[in-house]
Amino acid sequence: MDTKYPRRILAKIRAHFEDEQKHLEKRLGQIDESDPYKDPDHANDNADIGLDVREEIAHQQSEGNRDQLKKRLSEVNDALERIDKETYGFCTGCGKMIDTDRLSSNPLASLCIKCANSN
Ligand SMILES: [Zn+2]
Missing domain, CATH: 1.10.287 (Helix Hairpins)
Incomplete structure (x- = not known):
């Protein structure tokens, strides 16, 4: 990383x-x-x-x-x-960094937008 x-x-x-x-x-x-x-x-x-x-x-x-x-x-x-x-801050699905905008609006997010949407 x-x-x-x-x-x-x-x-x-x-x-x-x-x-x-x-x-x-x-x-x-x-x-x-x-x-x-x-x-x-x-x-x-x-x-x-x-x-x-x-x-x-x-x-x-x-x-x-x-x-x-x-x-x-x-x-x-x-x-x-x-x-x-x-x-923390990395997607538990794909391991990539979670978008900081997403993280600041939802600090508990464990998935990036892509992975969250494909669930
Ligand atoms: Zn991901």
Whole structure:
């Protein structure tokens, strides 16, 4: 590889991802706490249908959010791993450098535009 990202820039990107990683882990923890199904006292066989429905909706919302956050967190972890391996910024498909415009609009991108489009 002829061009590598300067360490100074990688350090900045890494710090940014580490922040996001912490933030996502915190959010995931909060979602676990707010999920009514995690609450041992949550309404079981409750006569109040309305409460059951509200709990079901809250549960599904937190499941949806959790899936999204988990997906994002694993992408952030992958990017951090690529920084450690010094492969960050290179396409995991073809090994070429990812266009910097693409990377600045989506720092988590692991594929160049060509490979992303052929997937
Ligand atoms: Zn590629």
